[in-house]
Amino acid sequence: MILLKVAGVMHAIKKNKVAYAYIAPFYILFIIFGLFPMVSGFALSFFRWDGLGSMNFLGLGNYINLFNDSLFWKALYNTLFIGIIAHIPILLGGLILAYILNSDLIRGQNLFKTIYFMPMVTSAVAITIIFQNLFGNNYGLINYIFGLFGKDPVNWLGGDGSFIKVAVIVMFAWKWIGWNMVIYLAGMQGIPQEIYEAAKIDGASHTRVVFNIVIPLLKPIILFTLIQSTIGMFNLFTEPFVLTGNNWGGGTNGGGLTLMMYLLNKAPQGGNAYGYASAIAYVMTFMIVCVAFILNKVMNRNEVKGGM
Amino acid sequence: MNKAFWKKSMGIILAFVLAMTTLAGCGGDSGSSSGTPITEEEAQDIAAAVDEKPTEISGTIEVSGWPSGDDAFEAAMAGFNEKYPNVDVELVFTDTTSHHQALQSALVAGSGATDVAMVEGAYISQYRDSVALTDLRLLGADALADDFVDFKWEQAISSDGERLVAIPWDLGPMLYYYRTDVFEEVGLPTDPYEVADLMSTWDGVLEVAEKVSIPGERWFLPSAAYLYQWMFINRDYYDEDLNLIIEREGDLEALEAALTVRENGWDMNVDMWSGEAYAAYSAGTCVTVAAGSWFSGFLKTDIDPEGAGNWGATELPGDMPATNWGGSFLVIPEQSDNKEAAWAFVKYMLATAEGQNDMFRAVDYFPAYEPAWEAEPELYTASDTYFAGQSPNAIATEIASQVPIVYNTIMDVTAEGYLYSSFNAGAEAGETPEQIRERLRTDIEAATAELKEQQIQTLRDAGLWE
Numbered sequence: 014m015i016l017l018k019v020a021g022v023m024h025a026i027k028k029n030k031v032a033y034a035y036i037a038p039f040y041i042l043f044i045i046f047g048l049f050p051m052v053s054g055f056a057l058s059f060f061r062w063d064g065l066g067s068m069n070f071l072g073l074g075n076y077i078n079l080f081n082d083s084l085f086w087k088a089l090y091n092t093l094f095i096g097i098i099a100h101i102p103i104l105l106g107g108l109i110l111a112y113i114l115n116s117d118l119i120r121g122q123n124l125f126k127t128i129y130f131m132p133m134v135t136s137a138v139a140i141t142i143i144f145q146n147l148f149g150n151n152y153g154l155i156n157y158i159f160g161l162f163g164k165d166p167v168n169w170l171g172g173d174g175s176f177i178k179v180a181v182i183v184m185f186a187w188k189w190i191g192w193n194m195v196i197y198l199a200g201m202q203g204i205p206q207e208i209y210e211a212a213k214i215d216g217a218s219h220t221r222v223v224f225n226i227v228i229p230l231l232k233p234i235i236l237f238t239l240i241q242s243t244i245g246m247f248n249l250f251t252e253p254f255v256l257t258g259n260n261w262g263g264g265t266n267g268g269g270l271t272l273m274m275y276l277l278n279k280a281p282q283g284g285n286a287y288g289y290a291s292a293i294a295y296v297m298t299f300m301i302v303c304v305a306f307i308l309n310k311v312m313n314r315n316e317v318k319g320g321m
Numbered sequence: 322m323n324k325a326f327w328k329k330s331m332g333i334i335l336a337f338v339l340a341m342t343t344l345a346g347c348g349g350d351s352g353s354s355s356g357t358p359i360t361e362e363e364a365q366d367i368a369a370a371v372d373e374k375p376t377e378i379s380g381t382i383e384v385s386g387w388p389s390g391d392d393a394f395e396a397a398m399a400g401f402n403e404k405y406p407n408v409d410v411e412l413v414f415t416d417t418t419s420h421h422q423a424l425q426s427a428l429v430a431g432s433g434a435t436d437v438a439m440v441e442g443a444y445i446s447q448y449r450d451s452v453a454l455t456d457l458r459l460l461g462a463d464a465l466a467d468d469f470v471d472f473k474w475e476q477a478i479s480s481d482g483e484r485l486v487a488i489p490w491d492l493g494p495m496l497y498y499y500r501t502d503v504f505e506e507v508g509l510p511t512d513p514y515e516v517a518d519l520m521s522t523w524d525g526v527l528e529v530a531e532k533v534s535i536p537g538e539r540w541f542l543p544s545a546a547y548l549y550q551w552m553f554i555n556r557d558y559y560d561e562d563l564n565l566i567i568e569r570e571g572d573l574e575a576l577e578a579a580l581t582v583r584e585n586g587w588d589m590n591v592d593m594w595s596g597e598a599y600a601a602y603s604a605g606t607c608v609t610v611a612a613g614s615w616f617s618g619f620l621k622t623d624i625d626p627e628g629a630g631n632w633g634a635t636e637l638p639g640d641m642p643a644t645n646w647g648g649s650f651l652v653i654p655e656q657s658d659n660k661e662a663a664w665a666f667v668k669y670m671l672a673t674a675e676g677q678n679d680m681f682r683a684v685d686y687f688p689a690y691e692p693a694w695e696a697e698p699e700l701y702t703a704s705d706t707y708f709a710g711q712s713p714n715a716i717a718t719e720i721a722s723q724v725p726i727v728y729n730t731i732m733d734v735t736a737e738g739y740l741y742s743s744f745n746a747g748a749e750a751g752e753t754p755e756q757i758r759e760r761l762r763t764d765i766e767a768a769t770a771e772l773k774e775q776q777i778q779t780l781r782d783a784g785l786w787e
Contacts, residue, residue: 034335063775064429065451066782084768142596149597151540151589171590173749174742258592260738262768265745279771281425282418284731285447286775 058291064281068288075292085293087267088275095178095271096246099186103242104235106186107193112223114194115201126198129191141184141255145170148180148256170256174268177257181269184252189245193238200234201227236312240305247297250274272297358452358655364459371460371665379407380659382666385424386439387417389618389684390649396683397676401669408662417441427654428453434654436663440487442476442647443556443737446729450479450779454486455653460664462488465672472726473689477650481783487650488671491686493613494720495554495644496634498620500608501709503539504633507532513635513711520638523578533608534587540607543593545582546744549575551611551637555644557727558736558765563773565736567762575639576744576754583748592741599624611637613646614717618685621707629706634713636720643723648689687717694718730776732769739764 026033058076061069079085110129114122132140147154148169156166169176204227212222228235253269254260261278263270272293277283280290359367370378384394391414398410413435415423421444427434428451440448448454462485466474473489497520501511509529510516519525526548530541542548552569560566569575582588591597593610601607603625612619620632637644651671653663670676674696677688681700688694694701701718704710743764747757780786 031332034332061775061778063779064425065453066779069778078771082767082770146596149595150591151537152597152600168590170592170595171745173746258594258741260742261735262738262742262764265742265749267742278735278768281422283734284772284775285425286771289771289775 054291055295057288058295060288061286062288063285064287065285071288075289076296078289079292079296084267084270084275085272088263088270088272091178091263091268091270092246092249092272095182095185095249096243099182099189099246100239100242102186103189103193104239106190107197107238108223108228108231110190110194111197111201112219112227114198116219126195129194131191132188133192137251138255140188141252144180144184144252145256170258171265174263174265177253177264177268180256181249181253181271184256185246185249189242193242196234196238197231200231204230232312236308239308243304243308244301247301248273250277359455359459359660361459364461367661367664368459368461370661371668375405375665376407378405378661378665380662381409381411382437382657382659382662383411383413383435384437384666385413385415385420385435386649387414387420389686390414390439393680393684393686394670397670397679400675400679401666404669405662405665408665410666427656432656434656436653436657436659437666438652438654439490440650440652442493442649443734445476445487445650446731446733448652449477449486449729450783451486453655455655455657455660456484456486457488457653457664457667458485460660468672468690468692470689470691470721470724472645472724473648475726476729479783480780480785487652488667489689490649490651490671491615492648492689492717492721492724493615493646494687494717494724495551495611495637495646496614496616496713496717496720497611497637498609498616498632498634500605500631501633502631503533503605503608509533511633511709513633513713513716516633517635517638521640523574523639526578526638527581529609530582530587531585534585536586538606540589540601541582541587542609543589543591543595543598543601543607544741544745545579545588545590545748546741547593547611548579548582548639549744550740551641551644553737553740554646555724555727556729556733556737557725558733559728559730561728563730563776565762565765567758567765570642571640572758573754575641576757578639579744580748580754580757590745603628605631613648614687614713615647615685617705617708617713621685630709632708633711634708635716642725643720645721645724648687687714687721730773731779732765732772732776735769735772736765739768 059071059073061071061075113119114125119125146152150156150166150168150171153166153169155169159166167176169180208226208230209222212226217225249271250273253263253271254274257264257269260269261274261283263274276290276293276297279286279293281287391412394410394412401410402408414420420439421441424434424438424440425447428448431453434453465488469489470492473492477487477489478485497517499516504511504516509532510519520529533539534541549572552572552575558565583590589598589601589607593612598607598610602610602620610616614634617634620628625632651667653660653667657663670680671688672690674690674693677690677693678697678700680686681688681693701714702712703714704712705714739761743761744757747760752760777786
């Protein structure tokens, strides 16, 4: 049975061999530089290895230790907290800004697009240093403004560690709003003008246009940006790390400890426990896939219900 | 008939071309990776060539690291090329984090490493057992052992004591820096020995803290946590059985003093490397800070270039023992195919007085090579106009010879961060010194559990762990 199937596949390949030859380079390179590392990385997560010495088989040991480690759960909590809260301004802000730029209310579209997109392509370390000054305890701009209103200064990056997340959320949102805005803008420009005009004739206000027309039509694009920023959320490392002064513990009481910081602390930057780091990486991958799956389901379900 | 023939041959040629271009991408490095360890014979030949036939050594080598290493090498390059005229050196420099990541990857992958690489003191424990680094003992490094400061030399030896993978470059003898202008303003002595005397007790320290601080305007330290952290700055967190050593002589008194400083608001409660702290150092609103002697270079070039005459340096307060912060190494990966030139470079730069002193003059990296201090004593005792005529290097030299040997592990870097954050968390929660110490112990053990297992495995591979 299998032989017949294989023969069938071989026959199909033979028939279209030119086509296969053309796409072969991609697949060969993918197998070497994409698939092989993925599979061997997964295999590595079942071992303990320091990159240079012997490989010690642990079975599910790494995963068990991982789920028993309270710091992993704290990192997960911090990452999800920062990510979910930051997504509110990222989504809403991105949509609203894109809508405003798309309408005729503002001139100089390209200038604004560039300005809002800059945080995404600027060095994260450079940005974080500036924000570190902004959120500074004694000389920070935010505390200075607080002082003008008679409020006590807040120790954003220290104290008991609970405000570090606020600074990280602000930075994360600030970075991703521009990216989202540019993509939504492109999407909105793809919506035919007639639909906007028809809505206007029907007397729809701007809010109704956004919520009842633009968003449903942008669903696939919103899904795309959501997955992108979810991956960005799981990769969050540089901002909290530099904000807390290159502290692997994520600052006081682990307030700024994110999953990626927890991973990099194990390997390759803070140590050389490559097997364990690999296990963390695959747990994170699994979470991203789950999130993407759920988002996909949610988006498509609504579409069927809405029905245009 | 013709058409079919051409089609077929075109198909074959096409497939051939595609295959070659694809394979070319992955086969390119086979020329430069010769990861087989050198034999004793080869090593002896190399050592002889470097010592006796310097003009015959030729080729181009790549040296990688992070600033200001490049400035240092450039300053000493003229001297190097005088002795080894046929060696060309290419400097491949980036930031510390990227450099170490690239080095780790290249060593694990077996190719892509440069001929000589810098390794920071904090990370040496990750590299010292590496078989991907040349054993410099084969090249005759043992003859240099007595010329280097003990505790630095020991850090570069593998766990089983058999191999030496790196040569130490510099030290960071801990100095306590203070603003002489502010001290004078509030009526405190400014001479380094008088200051050391006054601040040798915690009461003295608190007295100074109170005098110099103006609430909301001027502070004694960037963070009170440092009064405790300096006791661990030598990175001797673990003993050879990997037990965490939390207790230090006088630690509870130090914590008590630190808590007092924090309660009275005499510290800025920020990280000493933050933008705020840097601004405060130059403005004179953060009056004291402690760091390795390389901090003198930072002050002069980066933090407070206009501040000549306003700074002084002395020993650590609170009667703390002489200690050291940092200091890097140079390693030669086994992959290098010009180990002659690489060893010539390492030996000249780090194991000659001219090399080390040229670099010291340029970037203030205090040599771990003792003959360098004796070769140009004026360099190390000269009064420094920046430091109001004091001589911090003389004090650093005294301290350097007293620093004890430590046992480094891969958990050190992680443990370090907790010294700062656990103190802050404890201070915030109103804990007592004993409670803070226990909190620190729990935090470090929780965070380094997995790394400790890895370290045990590495030691087991070296045959040092049952």
